[in-house]
Structures are given as structure tokens and as C-alpha cells.
Amino acid sequence: MHVRVDSTKPTTTISWNPKVLSKVEDYRFNNRKDNRSIAVEELVRYGLKYLELVERKKQRDLGRMQG
Secondary structure, three states, X not given: OEEOOOOOOEEOOOOOOHHHHHXXXXXXXXXXXXXXXXXXXXXXXXXXXXXXXXXXXXXHHHHHHHO
16 A cells, blocks of 8 residues: 555555446546546445445345245
């Protein structure tokens, strides 16, 4: 992890599949995000929230099957 001198936020380098990067850029411009970092952070938050919801659903379904 690296923290830039001009920022308190950690930074990282990511290698992108061109098709994925194109979708990130489309999201960025379609949603008028100021920069790619903001768009990526938002998309990651959405993805993590989705995974959390999927896991909750799995747990509920498992509980119903067992109950």
C-alpha cells in the first residue's frame, strides 16, 4: 500500500482487461464522475454490497431448507 504525499488515501495500481476498463469509463462518463478513481470506488462499493446481499439471501434460503 502506498499513500501519496498529497493525499491521505492509499493508492494502488490495477491492470485492466480492456473491455472492463471500457465499461468503467462508460460508467464514469454516463454518471458524470469527476475521475476514474471515483467511478471505480463507487463500482467496487456497489459490487461489495451486492455480494453482501447475495450472501444474506443464501443464508436465508439455507435456513428455510433446514427449518
